[in-house]
Amino acid sequence: MVAAYRTRFLIALDLSAVVLSLAVAFWLQTSSPWMEPRPFMWLTYALLAGGVGLFCTLRMKLHLRIWQYAGVSEMFSILSAALWTGLLPYAAVNILFGWNVPKLILLHHMMGMIFMMAGPRLLWRAFCDKFSTRRRKGSHRALIIGAGSCGTLIAKELLQNETVAVVPVGFIDDDPYKKQLSVYGLPVFGGRDDIPRITETEDIDEIIIALPSVSKSQISHIINICKSTKARLKIVPDLHELIQGQGAVRRVRDVSVEDLLGRDPIRTDLAHIANYVEGKTVLVTGAGGSIGSELCRQIAPFAPDKLLLLGHGENSIYLIEMELLNTFPDLRIETVIADVQDRKRLEDVFAKYRPQVVFHAAAHKHVPLMERNPSEAIKNNVFGTKNVAECADLFGAERFVFISTDKAVNPTSIMGTTKRIAEMFIQSLDKHSKTKYVAVRFGNVLGSRGSVIPRFKEQIAKGGPVTVTHPEMVRYFMTIPEAVQLVIQAGAFAKGGEIFILDMGKPVKIVDLATDLIRLSGYEPGIDIDIQFSGIREGEKLYEELLTNEEGLSSTVHDRIFIGKPMQINRTELEFEIRKLEQVLGQHPEQIRAVLKHLVPSYRNVS
Template sequence: MKFNRKSLTLILIDVVLVNLAAFGSFYLRFEGNIPQEYFLTYYHTAWAGTLIYLIIFSIFGLYNRLWQYASISELLSIVYAVTVGTSSVVLVIYFLAPMRYPNTVAVLLWLTTTFLIGGSRFLGRILQDSVFNLHFSGIPKRVLIIGAGDAGALAVRELKNSNYRDGYPVGIIDDAPQKQKLKLMGIPVLGTRKDIPRVVRSHKVEEVIIAMPSASGDVIRDMTEICEKSGLVIKIIPGIYNYFSGQVDSLNVREVQIEDLLGRDQVDLDIEEVAGYLAGETVLITGAGGSIGSELCRQICRFNPQKLILVGRGENSIFDIEQELRTECPGINVIAEILDVKDREKVELVFSRYKPGVVFHAAAHKHVPLMERNPEEALKNNILGTYNVAEISDITQVKTFVLISTDKAINPTSIMGATKRVAEMIIQNLDRQSQTRFVTVRFGNVLGSRGSVIPTFKKQIAKGGPVTVTHPEMVRYFMTIPEAAQLVIQAGAMAQGGEVFILDMGKPVKIVDLAGDLIRLSGLKVDVDIKIEYTGIRPGEKLYEELLTADEGTASTKHQRIFVAKPNGINAEGIESLVQMIRERGSYLTREQIVTVLGGVVPGFKQFSVKKEMRRAI
């Protein structure tokens, strides 16, 4: 191995220490009165013993470690190296020396060498952890850490490693009774969450770090509300789902976000299963410039597809994701195609040109009120567009086709929901007669997507309010964009054909609670700094959404967050007639005609009624 100046310094120190250890072992054994013959033994073997130790230490990597970050693994490497080195030295002395070492000297040699070598290596770490080694300018802010687990230990360690520039941990809060009055890396556990106000006052806390990456949204919300009442700056170590490995391995502290308050279990992808159908494959994504489509692109790049075809009709959004992927994933062959899924000829051209093996169909019109005002566009894009892409996928023998649907397709009261339900039926009907595995993935609202309420709320808060909510009892299911994309990919890996996969969305959330949380996270007070106003239910909206029809039912899958629904009755002739009608008269159909034809194909489709929704609210 090559030795730098630091390594050579350590070698010189070790030369002195191993000889000091050898002398010390004799000194301790004979209580300072060392017989003359043992001086001769040491004289004849010192060079060989020193060389053996240095070689063993080098083999065990004691000269190529960053000792200022030394931990248990480094300590064990020292113990192993000294044990092997001492055993080797004893054997050499047995053959070379005029007389053998006493057995007690060999034991003392091992102990003193371990102590001296270990002490020399850990001295830097000890000095760094010392409260006297604070090389910061001014007085550090006083930080309270919530959570005495692995993430809490990580937070303490990183604050110490930065010489407390980012804050000094004065204590830890944890609800576990067995952790009370104990210390974590020298920092005391000062109580449970109910003790936070007392600890904040007594220790003059200025900032809180919530170090509970796997905690539920309810727990995070409770902690946040307690800390906000004390006027503290609140930061958090992000949820586990932000790390594909499922492990928190670096201190990525940031402000608390609305996603943290919702809380999600970790999304575990079956990497081998997913890689099996995406690696080396040509993957095509429609709607690739949208929120879900673009995140699918990012996630799929992890599995090394041969080609990634980005399809969309908005040139700016497609350009943005194309440039991002070319920068972040230079090894992936990324190809952008501008097309409208309603344009069957262009869809045929793209499929014949690239021959994709896997298709994710994310292109759709999703805004409920907007589609109520433009029902013919929902018909053309969501039904005809899906039919075009799906049928051509069948013709070109695509292996797997995944339709991304919505909970609004269940018992729809909106034009958008009804058209997405027809799209699901198209997929299920095609699967019956095709070699392609056609499946649907159905989930609810996605936080941060362009159709989400969050961007609207943020804009309203930035303008000083008011924040507008349609109804105090309005509830929705929510997921984050990354976890929704990951579960869609996983569902594609599980596809056998014809399934409707339902993603576990957790508990539904009141929209008014979401608005209040967002106002508080902005450092403001509800109805004091920012008011919440109710505007009334909009056309097509329901107070709550459903993920299943009454006759679908669900079965579990091997993935704990994914369920599969049983396909129910499909009016194949009605679908074909509807598609033909859209092709011939799509832009000229009246609203009444659209409602009538959708009602004939989609069981349970009932147009929105304000009175009915108000009765549901009572």
């Protein structure tokens, strides 16, 4: 009922504008349009203009538009309606009746219609905008970084969306031509260097980074400037993600630690990857884990003939299977519940499916936990890898990619040492096999199970304190997707025996990571949430390395992947030492560590 009254009111308003503006046009030209000899001309003209005006109003759907959100298209509709409502009656009375109506009447008529039709609507929109902003005066005050198309879209939505408890205050933009100008009545305060000052003077609660097409390094630089403020940080995702969304404001998310890394997207050689994955049977061990599941997600688009998901935990394997089936319904998937320590079971799997490409991600990786359970680390990381690698050789796999870690370099932990032995074993096996064996070594991945970021987030959610082992603790970090993308890419470069080292960027202090995460969560470190130092845990070292002393470093065609020089390893001697390692399983940790030290002379026990 309300909508019907509103429609009738708008139609009546537009018809009134047509007739009244025509009367004003005649009056301006003749001073008395209703006096002789003009009344017939005026009435005829008015009837024609009213009929055409009604038709144009309905045709342009002026009565159906929500003028609270009026924009360029709505104004264009009014201009079009006024143009045709002015021209058609003018042409009719001049051509059909032979009247010589002055052109100024046509001009005044069209100008009057535009003013009378657009004026009330724009006043209504201005009133709604002002009323909406006032009503949300208690909301958070937001500063938008980027006065381009994305930033202005965010501002427009925030101004019009009454359900969002955020009111935009202004923009920051490095373009000097935009400084001191305004968009939607909001000022452009200045460039990025002005962010701390503006945040303080304008009492900003929230900063929204609306630069979806800017490089990751630039975003990282802007985030570092914003970190000096007390405002909560939010960011608009990349353009592809924004296009997929239904509303710009809905796509705004909190700034994550990943954004701080400041690395641009990885350049992938799709042709080389497709050559060794497409149409092949691909096996991923540890497919339910953080790295293994991401490997499955990124391998699936390259259309393998069959993707084998092997894991020990049934729930995690089930989850990744359901996700892949939903995303890639045509992909042939086989789920295999198996333990890599079970040699007979692995031989059955390899005999049945004959995988051509193997990604070995199954491992025990938690450093302090493996210090307390050294036999389990050895059984899984050394003998499990040995089982999978030998089955790949026995059943003719083309390529074997082993997921290693920077903790294997000059290791101080049981976990790192077991990974180093696994590297040595596949390098020795490569010399006597038709299978190409390679290892890919990288540092910590953000968000993986057991990693520091989820633990910090839990501690922040509980109100702190956030515990850091040591103020000088430094680690290399990479996101799970980019690490896995480089792993798959490195597999394309395999000639056999290489250890590929991924460019992890600059190392990050863990205490800085904790501080950033507290700030990004909207708290002040040391005031709202404390940081406590708990001491270095068993097996940990302050600094991680990516190369042993014996390994040189050479580049590949990819700017983020390097090769450590293959070491000369005698397989017979290595097999003999591994058998000795098997004999000490379950014995006192010191006996186990002594054998590990003999196998990996660079191993230093810091427990």
